Amino acid sequence: MGREDIPISPDQAPEEARVYLDAMRMNQDHPFVAAHFSQVTWFSWHVAKQGKIEFYALEFRSGLHAALVWNDGEGHWGAGAWLPLAHADADLTCPPTPLSMQYFQGARAHRSLLGAIEELQATRPE
Numbered sequence: 041m042g043r044e045d046i047p048i049s050p051d052q053a054p055e056e057a058r059v060y061l062d063a064m065r066m067n068q069d070h071p072f073v074a075a076h077f078s079q080v081t082w083f084s085w086h087v088a089k090q091g092k093i094e095f096y097a098l099e100f101r102s103g104l105h106a107a108l109v110w111n112d113g114e115g116h117w118g119a120g121a122w123l124p125l126a127h128a129d130a131d132l133t134c135p136p137t138p139l140s141m142q143y144f145q146g147a148r149a150h151r152s153l154l155g156a157i158e159e160l161q162a163t164r165p166e
Contacts, residue, residue, distance in 0.1 A: 057082070059111075060096050063153050070154075072161040076100040081108065081133065087141055099132060101125075105165045106132045109156045110144065117156035118147035122165050 053061060060080045067073045078099040086092050097110040105122040112118065120143050126136050133139060150156045 053080070057096050060098055064098065067153065067157065070157060072100075072157055072164075076102050076160075076164070078106070083133065085141065100160055102164050104128065106130075106137070107160050107163075108132070108143070109153070109160065111153075112149070116149035116151065117153050118144060118149060119156035119159040120144065120147055122160075122163060 057080050064073065064077055064080075068077075078101045081097050081099045082094070083097065084092065084094045095110065097108040100107050100109065102122070104125045104127070106125055107122045108120045110118050110120075123132065123137055123139060123143075125132065130137060148159065150159065
């Protein structure tokens with residue numbers, strides 16, 4: 041079962057989420073963003089030897105696949121691989137989608153959000 045979606049207006053969003061929303065607004069005319077941006081997704085995970093970590097990522101969808109783009113807080117943007125979804129309404133953050141912390145590790149660091157977007161565009165499943 042997926043987690044409960046609670047839509048909020050941009051002015052109610054936490055500051056970090058607004059940074060991601062603003063980044064999407066600045067790129068809303070990019071054809072890939074216009075066609076595939078889905079939402080800003082919040083993560084709250086317990087990681088061994090690190091404790092609880094919380095962060096946001098941009099979620100993109102293409103058919104029955106989803107991928108994430110995130111910022112490391114130091115100006116670099118990462119883009120993950122496209123993951124299969126069980127169905128169109130599947131929650132990327134819940135099983136059976138194979139998302140874990142390893143998804144974010146080893147991803148290429150881009151100097152700009154546009155670089156990460158272009159990576160997703162180039163690797164989008166047909």
